[in-house]
Amino acid sequence: MIAAAWICLFAPLGAAIAITLLGQRLTRRGAGYLATTSVGMSFVAALVSFAGLLGDSPSQRYHPSTLWRWLTAGPYDFGMRITVDPLSVFMMLVVAGVGFLIVWYSIGYMDGDDEERRYFAYMALFVFSMLLLVQSGNLLLLLAGWGLVGLSSYLLIGFWHERPSAIAAAKKAFVMNAVGDATMALALFLLIQRTGSLDFEKVFPQAPAFGGWAANLIALGLLGGAVAKSAQLPLQTWLPDAMEGPTPVSALIHAATMVTAGVYLIVRTHTLFEAAPRVEELAAGLGAATLLLAGLIALVQTDIKRVIAYSTMSQIGYMFLGAGLGAYANGMFHLMTHAFFKALLFMAAGIVIHALAGEQDMRRMGGLRQFLPRTYWAFMVGALALAGVPPFAGFFSKDSILAAALAHGWYGQLLWVVGMVGTFLTGLYTFRMLFMAFWGEPSAFVREHFHALNRDVVGVSLAVPVGVLTVLAALGGWLQFADVWTPVSNWLEPVAPALVEASGLQEAASSAIAVVLGITGIGVAWWIYGARRAEAPRSLPLLEHKFYFDELYDALFYRPTVFLANALLKWVERPLVFGSVRELAGAIRELGLETRSIQTGLVRTYALAIAASVAVATLVFVVVR
Amino acid sequence: MILAAASAGNVLVWIVWVLAAFACLGSGIAVISFSNPFYSALSLIGNLASLAVLYLLLSAEFVAAAQVLVYAGAVMVMFLFVIAYLGGRADAPWAGGPSWQALGAVAASAALLVEIIVVIALKTSGRLSHSAKVDYFYGRPYEIGRLFLTDHLLAFEITSIVLLIAAVGGVILGSHSRETQ
Amino acid sequence: MNGPDVVWYLCVAAFLFCTGALGVLIRRSPLIVLLSLEIMLNGSNLALIAFARHHGREDGQIFALAVMAVAASEVVVGLGLIVAMARRRLDLDVDKLRTLRG
Numbered sequence: 001m002i003a004a005a006w007i008c009l010f011a012p013l014g015a016a017i018a019i020t021l022l023g024q025r026l027t028r029r030g031a032g033y034l035a036t037t038s039v040g041m042s043f044v045a046a047l048v049s050f051a052g053l054l055g056d057s058p059s060q061r062y063h064p065s066t067l068w069r070w071l072t073a074g075p076y077d078f079g080m081r082i083t084v085d086p087l088s089v090f091m092m093l094v095v096a097g098v099g100f101l102i103v104w105y106s107i108g109y110m111d112g113d114d115e116e117r118r119y120f121a122y123m124a125l126f127v128f129s130m131l132l133l134v135q136s137g138n139l140l141l142l143l144a145g146w147g148l149v150g151l152s153s154y155l156l157i158g159f160w161h162e163r164p165s166a167i168a169a170a171k172k173a174f175v176m177n178a179v180g181d182a183t184m185a186l187a188l189f190l191l192i193q194r195t196g197s198l199d200f201e202k203v204f205p206q207a208p209a210f211g212g213w214a215a216n217l218i219a220l221g222l223l224g225g226a227v228a229k230s231a232q233l234p235l236q237t238w239l240p241d242a243m244e245g246p247t248p249v250s251a252l253i254h255a256a257t258m259v260t261a262g263v264y265l266i267v268r269t270h271t272l273f274e275a276a277p278r279v280e281e282l283a284a285g286l287g288a289a290t291l292l293l294a295g296l297i298a299l300v301q302t303d304i305k306r307v308i309a310y311s312t313m314s315q316i317g318y319m320f321l322g323a324g325l326g327a328y329a330n331g332m333f334h335l336m337t338h339a340f341f342k343a344l345l346f347m348a349a350g351i352v353i354h355a356l357a358g359e360q361d362m363r364r365m366g367g368l369r370q371f372l373p374r375t376y377w378a379f380m381v382g383a384l385a386l387a388g389v390p391p392f393a394g395f396f397s398k399d400s401i402l403a404a405a406l407a408h409g410w411y412g413q414l415l416w417v418v419g420m421v422g423t424f425l426t427g428l429y430t431f432r433m434l435f436m437a438f439w440g441e442p443s444a445f446v447r448e449h450f451h452a453l454n455r456d457v458v459g460v461s462l463a464v465p466v467g468v469l470t471v472l473a474a475l476g477g478w479l480q481f482a483d484v485w486t487p488v489s490n491w492l493e494p495v496a497p498a499l500v501e502a503s504g505l506q507e508a509a510s511s512a513i514a515v516v517l518g519i520t521g522i523g524v525a526w527w528i529y530g531a532r533r534a535e536a537p538r539s540l541p542l543l544e545h546k547f548y549f550d551e552l553y554d555a556l557f558y559r560p561t562v563f564l565a566n567a568l569l570k571w572v573e574r575p576l577v578f579g580s581v582r583e584l585a586g587a588i589r590e591l592g593l594e595t596r597s598i599q600t601g602l603v604r605t606y607a608l609a610i611a612a613s614v615a616v617a618t619l620v621f622v623v624v625r
Numbered sequence: 626m627i628l629a630a631a632s633a634g635n636v637l638v639w640i641v642w643v644l645a646a647f648a649c650l651g652s653g654i655a656v657i658s659f660s661n662p663f664y665s666a667l668s669l670i671g672n673l674a675s676l677a678v679l680y681l682l683l684s685a686e687f688v689a690a691a692q693v694l695v696y697a698g699a700v701m702v703m704f705l706f707v708i709a710y711l712g713g714r715a716d717a718p719w720a721g722g723p724s725w726q727a728l729g730a731v732a733a734s735a736a737l738l739v740e741i742i743v744v745i746a747l748k749t750s751g752r753l754s755h756s757a758k759v760d761y762f763y764g765r766p767y768e769i770g771r772l773f774l775t776d777h778l779l780a781f782e783i784t785s786i787v788l789l790i791a792a793v794g795g796v797i798l799g800s801h802s803r804e805t806q
Numbered sequence: 807m808n809g810p811d812v813v814w815y816l817c818v819a820a821f822l823f824c825t826g827a828l829g830v831l832i833r834r835s836p837l838i839v840l841l842s843l844e845i846m847l848n849g850s851n852l853a854l855i856a857f858a859r860h861h862g863r864e865d866g867q868i869f870a871l872a873v874m875a876v877a878a879s880e881v882v883v884g885l886g887l888i889v890a891m892a893r894r895r896l897d898l899d900v901d902k903l904r905t906l907r908g
Binding site for chain 3: 673
């Protein structure tokens with residue numbers, strides 16, 4: 001079981017290194033198969049670990065394993081340490097499973113691209129980084145994985161590097177993530193100072209003993225990292241731009257796995273957060289605010305991928321809401337179902353984009369239902385799951401979070417209201433997207449540019465993962481149903497015991513209202529976009545500019561920095577650094593020119609100099625002695 | 626002082642010394658004064674001869690003989706050959722160039738002379754007044770040879786190499802170069 | 807010792823040396839410079855012999871003989887240079903030979 005965990009971690013890394021070293025000797029398709037196989041191996045290994053853990057009794061399910069001592073400095077000792085416990089195995093299964101499907105899908109999607117090998121190497125690297133993050137047994141390795149996923153994200157967003165917009169988006173993502181990394185590092189410093197270690201079993205039990213401000217700072221720092229990685233308020237602006245990357249990248253990194261790392265962090269370090277209850281509530285509040293914000297912005301987006309991106313942002317807001325209020329298992333459950341249906345939506349959208357030769361603007365689409373029937377049904381399943389319509393997956397997970405919110409007290413109930421509004425918005429924007437793209441008469445653009453998929457390897461690799469995910473999105477929610485049947489909560493109980501449990505009445509009421517709101521949203525979308533009975537209202541500039549966050553950050557951070565850099569260049573660097581070098585060179589040249597005049601070329605002058613020096617030296621010698 | 630130290634055998638030595646010394650100094654000044662190089666070379670031969678006399682007074686017979694044979698006999702002959710070869714072109718104009726150079730030269734040499742004499746006269750505090758007694762065997766070729774082959778063997782060998790190099794160098798410098806002329 | 811003290815010989819040697827130095831510094835013809843150089847060497851030879859006599863050992867004479875040999879080699883090379891200069895029709899004037907100026 002431990003060995004399986006290590007294999008799970010290192011298989012994708014091995015694939016990445018192999019692809020890099022083999023270079024041109026590996027065919028492009030071969031690189032894809034190699035990457036897919038390695039992630040598949042990871043998934044199998046994760047299953048083995050899971051089976052191994054099942055064999056243990058619940059209180060025994062904790063197996064750390066250190067491969068080597070990585071860093072020792074005085075009393076501090078950090079090892080290459082993974083842990084096999086319910087939470088990490090849960091994440092391993094999600095990451096490796098969904099990752100496997102998406103990498104397989106990439107074989108078809110990226111077929112024909114010149115730099116396919118680089119893509120698969122990066123994807124394998126990413127899977128390794130994410131697994132490192134979720135499997136790590138101490139916070140240092142978690143931070144290492146954190147940074148590595150940020151790197152992989154940067155590399156993959158900017159994959160089509162000839163596009164300036166892609167490069168800019170990659171930089172933006174990386175810089176915003178770096179802010180989070182910094183706050184996390186500060187929190188870790190404080191932790192080391194307080195506890196002298198970063199291993200989970202040493203740090204977490206000591207959490208209640210921290211002083212008030214220390215606990216708050218640590219939790220705040222960790223929250224900063226989580227917010228940056230998961231694109232929540234206020235560090236959310238990078239996620240929509242990250243859609244510049246290839247669609248499978250968006251599916252894997254910016255829907256299913258990387259952006260959920262923040263939720264995982266909160267759940268993993270929940271004792272630290274519980275020691276700082278205000279910060280935990282802040283986390284929930286940020287989640288709720290983001291949920292609302294993203295939902296509103298999604299209403300006016302025209303790019304199909306951006307709608308899905310904002311939807312991701314919104315759903316992670318739900319997860320933060322759950323985790324922040326102490327409903328850890330619920331949050332993780334939603335993470336899992338969200339991975340299924342969000343990846344499904346992205347991949348289906350990817351098929352659409354592929355079929356339309358790269359077009360992503362929904363206003364040019366229409367009537368694709370006739371051209372891509374199976375994709376349409378897959379998309380429909382994903383949309384219904386997202387909107388929280390029973391019996392699809394999203395219904396169970398999202399509603400469990402909202403019900404738990406209801407049980408939390410006045411603050412939770414406030415957030416519950418926000419969550420309900422969000423549910424309405426979710427139904428609205430999701431089905432707006434579906435109706436705009438698939439219903440109605442085929443637009444002129446579609447007629448002109450559509451080309452169907454073939455039944456070759458490409459077609460199979462595109463179709464099968466989507467099919468698998470459709471099934472998962474449809475049935476995955478049945479893994480946990482309210483109070484009645486809770487294997488997920490039971491599974492995660494040893495690691496992250498829930499703080500709140502909703503009562504049966506709250507569950508029922510909350511679910512009913514949520515479903516009603518969701519269906520209302522779908523209905524409004526149908527009214528406006530499906531049946532074209534009414535005209536869409538004109539959108540607000542506020543929404544179109546994404547609440548002016550980009551402009552705010554530009555004015556607040558970017559412009560002053562650029563101004564300062566230019567000022568420094570002009571006033572400090574040019575005169576002092578360049579000038580001093582030039583001055584120095586000039587001075588030395590002057591000195592050389594003057595010394596030159598000593599060389600007259602006359603032998604007699606030189607001889608005279610020698611004689612005079614001897615005379616003087618003798619005099620000195622005689623006088624001194 | 627001179628008169629007090631004079632005694633019968635001494636007087637002769639003193640007279641010889643005075644003659645030789647003044648000949649030495651005079652010919653030295655003559656060498657640097659003549660504009661005709663031939664006269665300068667002849668003056669140098671005179672200088673060498675008077676020096677040989679002084680060496681004899683210092684009981685250095687072998688060195689005196691070597692001086693006459695080697696220096697006056699070989700080296701000066703070489704000089705004269707070259708001067709004869711150069712003929713009219715050997716005429717040596719007196720000092721030219723910046724006048725401060727000539728003045729400086731005189732000053733430097735004078736200063737050096739004064740310093741040395743001051744050192745000898747004042748600073749040695751009587752250590753130079755009593756010379757060692759030497760016997761009949763002092764300065765014999767036997768002693769010179771013995772020292773050359775025992776204590777100062779390295780100097781002997783290196784000097785022979787230097788002479789070899791000089792001979793080779795002379796040949797090379799004197800040979801006709803192919804391209805010029 | 808019969809006759810003058812060693813000190814007198816040393817004075818003569820000093821005078822010879824400085825005369826030679828003056829000649830080297832003042833004269834323009836390379837030939838005369840070489841001759842003045844010879845005078846300087848002889849002056850130091852005399853000093854060596856005088857000191858040898860003073861100490862009663864012949865080591866100074868050995869040194870003087872070595873100096874003589876070296877002086878001879880140097881004259882060979884110097885004269886070779888002068889002959890080469892003359893062959894190339896260069897002016898035999900130290901002041902005119904100043905290509906190595908800075």
